[in-house]
Amino acid sequence: MSIEILRLGHRLHRDYRITTHCGLVARAFGATKMYYSGFEDDKITLNLHKVNDSWGGNFEVQYLKNWRSFLKQSKLDGSFIILCTMYGENLPDVEQEIKSIKNNSNIIIVIGSEKIPSDLLHLSTLNVAISNQPHSEVAALAIILDRIFSGKQLSIQFDKARLKIVPKKQGKKVIYDL
Numbered sequence: 001m002s003i004e005i006l007r008l009g010h011r012l013h014r015d016y017r018i019t020t021h022c023g024l025v026a027r028a029f030g031a032t033k034m035y036y037s038g039f040e041d042d043k044i045t046l047n048l049h050k051v052n053d054s055w056g057g058n059f060e061v062q063y064l065k066n067w068r069s070f071l072k073q074s075k076l077d078g079s080f081i082i083l084c085t086m087y088g089e090n091l092p093d094v095e096q097e098i099k100s101i102k103n104n105s106n107i108i109i110v111i112g113s114e115k116i117p118s119d120l121l122h123l124s125t126l127n128v129a130i131s132n133q134p135h136s137e138v139a140a141l142a143i144i145l146d147r148i149f150s151g152k153q154l155s156i157q158f159d160k161a162r163l164k165i166v167p168k169k170q171g172k173k174v175i176y177d178l
């Protein structure tokens, strides 16, 4: 079953790095696709596709004009919508529930930028806090993916990579054009 991300409310220029980092974390840690809403920004898609070209895999990026209708339809189609918000249930309390859902349903993890629209708090299937303290969408995403995949995402091998790192205690070694 797949795990996809919805990054809400992208703001041009201001959020470029953070939205790109959400995509990088999503890709590296086992999600298959990132949707984003707010301003359409082709640079986000282009840069994440460049990462696929070099580092492999087929991570997808798609702009959504209407995230509400997307989420409503996805829910009707059986996807499980997890909203990351500090107001939700704390991750350790729902971790097992999320893991068992992962085996049966597609999961869409929603992360915000500015204030989360209040109707989303009811549209989601589960609101999850990665601690009930304010921090960052990038950290929230990394931690929830780590819990969902129980750390196995750290060893993903990406198909069709042109670059591969040979881990070294000191220095660096990269194999090119595999």
Ligand SMILES: C[S@@+](CC[C@H](N)C(=O)[O-])C[C@H]1O[C@@H](n2cnc3c(N)ncnc32)[C@H](O)[C@@H]1O
Binding pocket: 084, 085, 086, 087, 110, 111, 112, 113, 114, 115, 116, 128, 129, 130, 131, 132, 133, 134, 135, 136, 137, 138, 140
């Ligand atoms: C930096 S916060 C933005 C907070 C914004 N100032 C507000 O008033 O909502 C951006 C996103 O990070 C995620 N986030 C931040 N802290 C979180 C937490 N403790 N648990 C889960 N997600 C969190 C949420 O998805 C949130 O929408």
